[in-house]
Amino acid sequence: MITYTLKVVEVRKETIDTVTICFKQPGLKKIKYLSGQYLTLIFRINSRRYIRPYSFSSAPGIDPNIEVTIKRVPGGIISNHINDRVAVGDIVEVMEPLGDFTLSKIPALPEAHLVLWGAGSGITPLLSIAKFALHNEVCDHITLVYGNKNSESVIFSDQIELLQSKFKNFSVFHFHSQLFISANNPGVIEGRINPKKVLSIMKQEKPKDKTIHYICGPVGLKESVKNQLSVLEIPEENIYTEDFETVKDPKEFESITTQNVEVVFDNTTYNVEVVKGKSILEAGLDSLLDLTYSCQTGNCLVCKAKLLSGAAKMIGVSKKDELSEDEYLLCCSYPISNNVKVLVTN
Structure with missing residues (x-):
């Protein structure tokens, strides 16, 4: 996954609980994106890394800066951090633009x-x-x-x-x-x-x-x-x-119980307890593993991993056809046996 570091050139207050963060385009390697896509921001707070996707509010070729707009969420660690702490001059690490909520797949628009x-x-x-x-x-x-x-x-x-x-x-x-x-x-x-x-x-x-x-x-x-x-x-x-949240049927969790999962990440194997109801990704992040992810809804494929042993179940994934038989998205994966081992590939 390609990452960039961007400089904040303006923080614009939109409403009492919403701000737009304006980033300067890099001078040499400009970030290309499509209207409707999102930019994933990376912050480290109290020694823990947090990753959150935010939709572009700017339009390519129209706005000179890269802009994302963030509304404060009660209890939201990152949305509150951005609204309260991010300032002009800050340097923020971001992932390359993602998302398919765009005009690119639509034919014959002129008369529409x-x-x-x-x-x-x-x-x-x-x-x-x-x-x-x-x-x-x-x-x-x-x-x-x-x-x-x-x-x-x-x-x-x-x-x-x-x-x-x-x-x-x-x-x-x-x-x-x-x-x-x-x-x-x-x-x-x-x-x-x-x-x-x-x-x-x-x-x-x-x-x-x-x-x-x-x-x-x-x-x-x-x-x-x-x-x-x-x-x-x-x-x-x-x-x-555009789906930044997924609706999951409680019945799909009936066969899932708390299990220990081995997560192979950066050439090291970690033993992670995955409590019933939490995904393998959530359990890994709770264990302070710096796993890479973005949308957390099974759309972006960033948290892809290989199932090395055991059995796991994916819930709410819309892009199963883009995964091989042994590939799983950790944000939507839940262990259903006691010997699950996964290899993080992204």
Whole structure:
């Protein structure tokens, strides 16, 4: 895995609990990325290494700096560290850009209507995609559907307004769940995002088979939008989601018990107790092993390892077809026998 060291040139306050970290592009070997991808930041706090992925809020070819936006999470070690401690002049180690929540796989966009669905910090990759698509005339029309608690919690409000004023083919629906909306503010809708209401308006603008949908937000938002799109018979290949969390069925853990696992890492074998419910990766990190990982949702393949002995079970992995029979992603792997041994290969 390629890593870089980047210098912080600006820390921009977006809301009371959200900041954008702006990194200077390296002078010689510039970092190439696609709108919608994420950058993985590496910090060492109290002698422990922490790795977290954050979506780009900048767009390649549009913004001069590399930007990621981080919302404070209650109890979140890294999100709080970034919001409270990262400052201009700091040097941060990062991994190469990852992620496939991009426009690159979509054919025949010029006549399409691109619909971006987001809530809270889920706006981050969607803003990157919107900026790139608008400036490069990627598609015919773009609609952003964005849910927040109130106007004060809207991330990138200034940038969204600027895009609206500059591009006439960019429309925005704001949904505010904790605010009374006055009649003279038609651009804001009271309540949580209502896919049916939005799609009924959009139906008059473009045929349903010309809409392409990107969804980034809580599981509830993804499910409600996908359900409504299914009713309208929107093809599944026109629906893309960014998954920074996985929903796991408790029944899949019934055969799993606490086991000791041998982890071969950097030519050394470590004996790690993997408590029921924790993945091998989580147990390794708890044992202060500097294992390399990124998304922790079974998508990026960074935490790949070979199963040398015993039996393990992967739960929630979407890219099994990209793994050989003896390869496992430690973030989603759980021992189901008492003689499990894995060799970390990344």
